[in-house]
Amino acid sequence: MDNEENKSMPKNPADKAFVVFSYAFSIFMALLGVLPFIMLISGSFTSEAYIINHGYSFFPGEFSLEAYKGIFRNSAKVIDAYEITVFTTAIGILVTLIFTSMTSYVIYRRDFPWRNKLAYFLFFTTLFSGGLTPYYMLMMKLGMKNNIAALIVPHMLSVFNILIVRNFMNGLPYEIVEAAKIDGANDFQIYTTIIMPLIKPVLATIALFVGLELWNQWYQCMLFVSDSKLFTLQYYLYNMLNNATAMKELMSGANVDTSSIDIPQESTKLAMTMIAAGPVLLLYPFVQKYFVKSITVGSVKG
Amino acid sequence: MRRANNVKAYKALKKRSLWQEICRYRVLWLMAMPAIIYVLLFSYTPMAGIVLAFKKYDYASGIFKSPWCGLENFKFFFKSGQAAVVTRNTFLYNIAFIFLGNFLQMITAVFLSEMRNKYSKKLAQTCIFFPYFISWVVVGAFIYNIFSVDYGVLNNILKSMGAEPVNVYTQPRYWPFIITVIDLWKGVGYGSVVYLAAISGLDTSIYEAAEIDGASLVKRVYYITMPMLRSTMITLILLGLGRVFRGNFSMFYQLVGNNGVLYNHTDVIDTFVFRTLLSSNDIGMSAAVGLYQSVLCFVFIMMANGVIKKIDDSSALF
Structure with a gap:
């Protein structure tokens, strides 16, 4: 384009x-x-x-600038939320890229006799699921309550991304794999030295999509985290906005002096919204074209 | 006797060779292991939890020792009338999103592609794509900024015109409209990229021929572009219909929240399951509703895929 x-x-x-x-x-x-x-x-x-x-x-x-000044004066929690979000996003992207590319590589290898069975085994999970309840109980059993892993694990692997990367690999000439094999490279070496450099473009777009998903996440946080030290940025914002609304509803009935209670002001809520969306707003103009490309080039089905 | 021995020996040989086969590909197996373990643990294990739907869950006895209760959980869900409400809402909202969404995405792509200057086209596309990148929490915040009774933009305008302010948060009838508009707004950028790609893939010689034959621009768009986009549109609509019973939890939860006044018009299966699980702690019923949804989704995806396969095999999911 x-x-x-x-x-x-x-x-x-x-x-x-x-x-x-x-x-x-x-x-x-x-x-x-x-x-x-x-x-x-x-x-x-x-x-x-x-x-x-x-x-x-x-x-x-x-x-x-009062709203921003107010937030920065009392910024310990916002900084916590930023740290959690940056950390989960970075680790999440890294793990996803390794998992996704490795798995795609296995089902891409034409000489691997179980490649179709494995692909179906993975793909079936997108057609049928046990639903939220068993998943929630399993996560609790695994000790995910108030565990930072609860914010990363659910984003580590997406079958959909595996299929996108596999489709991309299918566009590469298969002879390179065969040639490398003849030269004595083992399966893992072929992946790291031959395939990885070639699939960088599709990995970059997956990193962008997963990164966006991780940055904007609040749902897993709502399900599994009650410790405010582990709140992601979006969930922190959500809590702030909704506590303010709930407080106001509570106050409007009773004759309470609201000045002593710390209800965020309207401008503070907006400033916090800006701070939560900030990095996306700043990066957006630069990465937008890669998203557009990935939708068109990745030959995503649907 | 001897034959039996032979069969045994053959089986042993075959077994060993399968094992050898696996060993031969041990590096690939090892590389696939993280993904295999991951889906076994996080996707297949919860499927076993489906038994919860048929049990009266008891915290002390755990999942597998809780007593069975047959279809009790389902009966309650259907008899209370909630099944009809949430199923209807999920279905109708998604139908509106799929059909209006695809239509809007297509015409946006067509109009964008008719912009003459490529820079203004890119700028417009960048702006239209923008809402896709914003989290639902932020979207919820700004919806509140528009509709808030005290400070909202809408009520400011109404007040300045001397009209009575409206509190949409107490009036369910506005919400199907609001939610549909928000969904279209957030999705139009992403969707139109798909259609723009389809348009840029069209054969330009057809347009040139039509132009030489004296077809006006409007006619070229109407008789060439639109019909050529039809197959893309049908595929996208069918793929959407495969997910017609899957509600967008994030959107409904962030726009409506726990505002019970609006549930009759805004509650979808996903929000209902979530509330049943975490607010009422009714494990049995939430599992039952979850299973009901999974089965509906499965049936619809299979049907949608079957139809796509008939029309255009290469776009089928599997």
């Missing part, structure tokens, strides 16, 4: 109108995509008093 040319403008008025409409539609969709986040950013830089009086808006009515 990179060497694509600009298209020329048609001369016929009806066609011109169509092109204009295409622009209008695309711009409209593009605005829908980014406006909510502009609102978030603007709100997080607006003073609390202005939000209370005027509500959220697309431009900061009264510019203020």
Whole structure:
């Protein structure tokens, strides 16, 4: 898609109108995509008093850094959440890449007599599952409650990714494997020295998708973690937003002095949302094209 | 007698050769071992836990010693009327997501591909793709920013026009609309990339021929692009239908949360199972509903795959 040319403008008025409409539609969709986040950013830089009086808006009515300052003054928990998220994301990506590429390599090897059986054995798990309840009880039995492994293990292996990598390998000429065998390389050496360098592009895209999934995860954290030291960033944000709402509902009935209780302010909530989404926002413009490529090149089925 | 001995000897030989075969590929077996152990432990072991659906779970006796209760768990689920509600919601939401989603993704791809300047096209695509990357927690936060009674954008606008503010969090009837729009919005970027790839793979000589024959741009789009995208669309719709009983837990949970007022219109099988397990701690029933969903999903994936196989074998899942 990179060497694509600009298209020329048609001369016929009806066609011109169509092109204009295409622009209008695309711009409209593009605005829908980014406006909510502009609102978030603007709100997080607006003073609390202005939000209370005027509500959220697309431009900061009264510019203020108070919300961010407030978070950084009391930042121990946010930093904890950041550390947990960065750690689980990094380890998760690394383990996934090793597991996925190794398994794909085995079912890619045409001389491996059980390759189809193994592929079905793995693939069947995407068709049928025991459901949440047995899974939850198993994880508890394995000691995953308040264990950082609960945030990594569920993301370590995806059969879907194995199939994508295998499809990619199938595009490589098989002769390289045979040649390496004749040269005396063993199966593991073929994987590390011949296959690995060739599948880097598809591994990179898998790293991106898994990394995004890990960075945005909160569900496993909600299921298995109650110790706030192990909260991921998104789950920390979720808790903050919902405790605030719950608190307010509780307060609205009773005649309680709310000033003594630490309820996050509206602008603080927005600033925290920005901090949780921050790295994705910053990296997005640079990695977006790799995601696009991976959807098209990876020949993902579905 | 001698024959029996021969058979025995042959069997022993064959056994050894299978073992030798395995040994010959021991490196590959070792390399596959992590994945084999992983799915055995985390996917196949829970399948044995399906027995929970037929048991009255007792914490003291554990999974396998708890007493059987037949179909009691299922009976309760179906008789209480919850089965009908959550099944209907899961099905109808997914139908809306699949059909409206694919339509929107396709026309977005068509309009994007008609943009003349490649940089503005890329910029637009980048913006449209953006919501896909944002976690559901953040999306939930910003939905709250729009609809919050006190500070929400919607109510600000309503108030400034002199209208009464609306609290959508107490009004179930708005939610099918809100949830569908949010799903379309978050998925349109990803989906349109698939359609854009299909469009860029189309044979340009057909367009050139049509242009020479005097077909206008609108006609070329309508008579060439759209029909050529039909097979992509059908495959994607069928793949979606295979998952029609799998609700998007993250989305429903983050948008609706534990707001019981809205359940009748927003509860899907996944959120119901989650609540039954973790809020009411009803292990037997949550396992039963989970099994009910797994079976429905299995049947639908098999059917969808069967149909895809008939239409276009190369797009089939297996």
